[in-house]
């Protein structure tokens with residue numbers, strides 16, 4: 485049995501940003517709040533979006549102070565704005581951090597409380613302000629997931645919140661918005677999308693629906709990740725990565741992520757490593773740890789990603805997957821924790837608490853091989869020996 489949750493409307497393709505007024509009309513919104521960040525203002529994306537709304541005669545207001553890796557404090561002013569004024573929808577414009585912020589603002593703005601009260605294992609399914617998500621990275625897949633991640637800055641913990649409340653009612657997947665994303669962010673977010681698809685496929689919560697989305701995502705992402713990193717102007721590659729990222733989001737939202745994400749969030753929270761980068765640091769070691777527990781599944785991933793040949797048997801495909809993930813990190817210039825500037829003594833001082841936080845997130849329990857806290861500590865240590 486599986487329960488599938490999706491946005492009601494998904495507009496896909498270059499130029500679909502212009503469909504925003506009809507999407508808003510479709511969901512009955514006459515006065516949306518745009519939630520975004522300073523980069524979107526600087527790049528002119530907010531101005532473009534507002535001119536589309538102005539031409540359609542749609543009144544709107546803006547909260548542009550969301551931050552990368554959002555914290556409870558960084559969303560507070562947005563929540564206040566929703567509570568003090570009358571909006572009938574939230575438009576989330578930006579990368580995963582903007583969309584995650586918008587989700588929390590749309591839900592807490594309507595139902596009150598603090599983000600801590602919504603954290604896993606609670607499932608929150610009440611309909612908050614409807615969210616129209618417009619991602620500008622290919623990426624987090626947040627536009628099609630029933631999750632948000634907000635950091636509690638008091639404890640340096642990334643809080644995972646889930647439920648249909650956090651699923652956007654509509655998503656506009658316009659790859660044109662990703663053309664100017666710099667190479668580093670392109671790589672980090674692209675790796676994140678690849679990890680979503682792999683983890684959804686090997687997850688203990690995988691189901692035939694999530695499998696179909698995960699495999700389709702891997703077929704799009706595998707051959708195009710290097711291409712977009714080396715040539716951001718390759719429109720075909722950008723288009724494939726954008727759709728792949730959304731399909732990967734649908735896959736993991738309807739299955740789960742697993743050990744990479746479980747262990748990645750604490751690294752992000754303690755050392756402010758961008759999410760996709762901490763995933764990339766962990767992916768080879770976690771895959772090595774998990775491979776034998778789901779050999780056929782990992783082999784399917786290797787073949788779908790085109791890292792192995794369709795004719796390779798499962799053992800060969802698994803080995804090729806491991807080797808390619810290591811090579812990929814080199815080619816995409818993924819730093820080691822040391823190269824990123826993390827102080828080894830500090831990292832080792834928080835190993836146990838990171839393993840505890842990983843376990844508390846619930847994600848490691850979805851892994852094909854469920855680790856003990858001690859095994860997670862061992863994997864964290866391996867990041868320094870490679």
Ligand SMILES: [Fe+2]
Nearest residue numbers: 624676680759
């Ligand atoms: Fe992710």
